[in-house]
Amino acid sequence: MPHRNPHPRTKYAYIIPVLCCLWQAVATADAVNTQWEIMLRAEEDYKRHPSSDSYQSQYATAINNYAVVLVHDGKVDQAITQFERAIALAPQDTALTNNLSSLLYQSAAQHVNKRQPRKATKLLEGALRYNPANVKALLLQGDIYYDKQQLKKAERVWKKAALLAPENPTIQQQLLRVTQDRSVEDSFRRLPQSRFNIRYSRELPASAETTLREILSEAYQAIGRDFRHYAKQRITVLLYTREEFHERRQDLPEWIGGQYDGKIRLPLTTTHVDPEFKRSVWHEYTHAVIHELGQGRCPVWLNEGLAEYEGNKQKRRPYVYLSEYIKSGKEVPFVLLIQGFGQYQDLESATLAYEFASSVVAFLADRYGAWHFKRLIKALGEGEAFPDAFHREYHLKVPEQLMRKWREWAETNVK
Numbered sequence: 001m002p003h004r005n006p007h008p009r010t011k012y013a014y015i016i017p018v019l020c021c022l023w024q025a026v027a028t029a030d031a032v033n034t035q036w037e038i039m040l041r042a043e044e045d046y047k048r049h050p051s052s053d054s055y056q057s058q059y060a061t062a063i064n065n066y067a068v069v070l071v072h073d074g075k076v077d078q079a080i081t082q083f084e085r086a087i088a089l090a091p092q093d094t095a096l097t098n099n100l101s102s103l104l105y106q107s108a109a110q111h112v113n114k115r116q117p118r119k120a121t122k123l124l125e126g127a128l129r130y131n132p133a134n135v136k137a138l139l140l141q142g143d144i145y146y147d148k149q150q151l152k153k154a155e156r157v158w159k160k161a162a163l164l165a166p167e168n169p170t171i172q173q174q175l176l177r178v179t180q181d182r183s184v185e186d187s188f189r190r191l192p193q194s195r196f197n198i199r200y201s202r203e204l205p206a207s208a209e210t211t212l213r214e215i216l217s218e219a220y221q222a223i224g225r226d227f228r229h230y231a232k233q234r235i236t237v238l239l240y241t242r243e244e245f246h247e248r249r250q251d252l253p254e255w256i257g258g259q260y261d262g263k264i265r266l267p268l269t270t271t272h273v274d275p276e277f278k279r280s281v282w283h284e285y286t287h288a289v290i291h292e293l294g295q296g297r298c299p300v301w302l303n304e305g306l307a308e309y310e311g312n313k314q315k316r317r318p319y320v321y322l323s324e325y326i327k328s329g330k331e332v333p334f335v336l337l338i339q340g341f342g343q344y345q346d347l348e349s350a351t352l353a354y355e356f357a358s359s360v361v362a363f364l365a366d367r368y369g370a371w372h373f374k375r376l377i378k379a380l381g382e383g384e385a386f387p388d389a390f391h392r393e394y395h396l397k398v399p400e401q402l403m404r405k406w407r408e409w410a411e412t413n414v415k
Ligand SMILES: [Zn+2]
Pocket: 283, 284, 287, 303, 304, 307
């Protein structure tokens, strides 16, 4: 038998890197087998000397190292079980508890990406039990609460995170955001509706409730049909008075009619059903569907163009500025789509950008059919670059060929 130090101060062979590359299968089956054999030998030694602290700690370390190679091999559940065994042997060993805490956090983050917040919450509870100072776990838990509109809870965990990492700018931003939101939204009424988590201002009449609920279910069906995708996630919808809407974010320009930032936020201007309001609901709900399909990777102009395309089905908006451009014979450069949505700007430039984006989407739907949209957005969500994904769907090079074909179409259709 190879010689082993009877009083080992065994070093951890690996510490789990808190990076997404954790999930790459870098371990070979050999590494798993080797660590497993080392673990079995450590177990034998420990069973022979059950009262020896050093054998016990060596055994715990061997289990830890075995768990780490399991993680690298993609066997996360098995690794969690092994970490738990190691911790049962050496509960005071913070290297072990920190490793398990990071693993549980990373597994939770994967579940958040797969839109399984309940499973993620359970894993995060574990992560924080093993390491209450796991800042990343606190941040992610705050995000989940925030998405579910549980603002008080989100604020509480982010405050905890801020105490642990006072210099972290992300935590400060999240805290500012939630404090601003709470000042307006804390008093909102809550509506029981399973598909949407609807909250609305106490200043609004009760009839606003039925109206919004009806419009949303209609949008859910119709936009779901267009995109061949029905939102799986429960979407939070917040309905404000116009004053409250602007009070929340002072930097929003007056012309903003709604917002999607993971939640749908809408100001209600009139008390009765107004096609303009319905249009806004359809517009914002389209963003929610695109977000889910494209994992947040759809270019802004296309996202806005699609939202306008759906919104136009409720109330058509004329191409006020774009038609002037076309009539004058001026070139409308593609770059306008990229720059047009970068910053909040004046009403005229913003309207032109929206009209341009919406006309490009209308052209694509008209010439090629709306069924391409889902495939395009899904490909982007899977990480494909926009020009490649676009070329595969439409056989057009971006921007030259797309702009040429669009212009021909626009000459007769943009009025
Ligand atoms: Zn929009």
